[in-house]
Amino acid sequence: MLDTTIGIATLVIACAVFLVLGMAYAWRRRRQSVEDYTISRNHAPANVGVATLVASMFGTWVLLSPGETGANFGIIALVGYALGIAGIPVMFMFVGPRIRRLMPNGHTVTEYVRHRFGIVPFVAIFVVIIFVIGIFITAEMTAITAAVSILTGSPAWATAVAVGVVVIAYTAYGGLRVSIYTDRIQFWVLIPVLLLLVVVAAVLVNGAGVWSAAGQAGLLSVKSSGSYYFAIVLVIGIIASNAFHPGMWQRVYTVESQRALHRSLWGAAALAIPITFLMGMAGIAAVGSGSVGPFQYPQVAAALFALAADVFPLWMHFLLLVCALMLAMSTLDTLMNGLASGMAADLSGVGMQRGALMTLARAVTVIVAIPAIIVASQGFSVLYVFLIADLLGAAIAVPMLIGLYSRRMPGWAVLLAGGAGIIIGALFYPKPDLLSPWALTAPFGGQMFFAFASALVVSSAISAVVVWGMRLAAPQQQYNFAVLNSNVRLIDEPAPGDD
DSSP: OOOHHHHHHHHHHHHHHHHHHHHHHHHHTTTOOHHHHHTOTTOBOHHHHHHHHHHHHOOGGGGTHHHHHHHHHOHHHHHHHHHHHHHHHHHHHHHHHHHHHHOTTOOOHHHHHHHHHOHHHHHHHHHHHHHHHHHHHHHHHHHHHHHHHHHHOOOHHHHHHHHHHHHHHHHHHHOHHHHHHHHHHHHHHHHHHHHHHHHHHHHHHHTTTHHHHHHHTTTTOSOOHHHHHHHHHHHHHHHHHGGGOHHHHHHHHHBSSHHHHHHHHHHHHHHHHHHHHHHHHHHHHHHHTTSOOTTOTTGGGGHHHHHHHHHOOHHHHHHHHHHHHHHHHHHHHHHHHHHHHHHHHHHHTTTOOHHHHHHHHHHHHHHHHHHHHHHHTTOOOHHHHHHHHHHHHHHHHHHHHGGGTOTTOOHHHHHHHHHHHHHHHHHHOBOTTSSOBSSOOOTTSOHHHHHHHHHHHHHHHHHHHHHHHHHHHOTTOOOOTHHHHHHOOOSSOOOOOOO
16 A cells, blocks of 8 residues: 555645646637537547547546456456447447437437437436436546545545546536547556556466466356356446447547547447456456455455555556546546536527526536535445446437437337336346345346346337337328437537647
8 A cells, every 4th residue: 555645645746737737728728619618529530539538438447347347257247348348439330420410510419319309308318317427427436536545545535525626627617628638648648557557467466376266266267157147237238328428429529520430439449348358357366366255345346456455566556546546537527528518508409698508517517526526435336336327228228229210219108118127127126235136036047137138128129119119000200300400500609629
């Protein structure tokens, strides 16, 4: 463990650096339009797209959740985690170009929902998005407070406040452009540092019988049915919940062209798999070294740091701390700005003026962060917190996204299918120990698997039946996709770019 004074000093310096960088960049663009603040349309080339996507997708959770997954469920579940993270950009390879064509002046997914399905589905999905992004922010704040507390012994509330205040300051003031600017810096620092940590860690644990012990614990086995169940849970949940990630939808419009979008998404997917998998292998190594045991809470929730405490030299603890802080800020600014910008874009359609929209967007950035800072000090499992959001995504993503392709998916069906999926899935959802059910017992094992599979299958089946039924019962009732193009307008005129 780092000395508490050194750890706190590192926390303060890292936060101060990004506060100065972010605020200085924001000051240069202080006269930006609302359009620039919310979407920064068509300005980012492919290399910037890759950097901001990767920095946005990976938060401090990558130092905790994959390791927890590997330590509890083994290598197959870890493969599922990596594929699930890579599946986020893969999903946007399909829905991203589609929404750019149908709604070229769009800003966010709720804007699409409002015009495609009507006001009631819009309100319902808007509430879901606030809840999902609130969970994402809470999980990220929980992860960074846990990481800093383990590495330095500093109180969780101090980390939550310091990181939260810094990110709120430059994000609320500068909007999406400053988020992308800091993402680029964080990306080019994080990738080399993470690779260095992985290489050194592999050398340190390679000769100590760690992998042999992990194999004896069953974590390297490809025969465990529970590991396969949980792998499927992660693939379903991660991809589905990120269909509601406003930061990802922002970046669909931020890249300069369809070609740049594809290249950015492929680059992000290619990096996602090795980063997630290698971080998760640390959890398996932690079990093999005896640092933690499977389902040994709360230690297993930070398996990488338990391993670090036992085998890493002090300088690696310092690098871990720097990585954790940068990962947190890169993800938190995306989440906060995405939610605030989405709200500003939605309310611009009801006649709010530029000044009011900017004030509201900045206020929402602050309001959403405050409860996350408070909850983060409670020390919940980051993986479990994420899975709550993932279940909602599994139930609602298909009904919502099918409207991008089918003209016969009505708004009431989105509510029906999504609501039924949530109810059925929740009946099987486990308690925080990931073992015991609230209401029902899955008939063939894999409690979490049955919760997610039932949510996805039920909502998808209802959606398919409705679309098929509408084709037979009311073939003349078809949505006109041209409405999305004609009704969705720019908020105001974008300001000239300066980078």
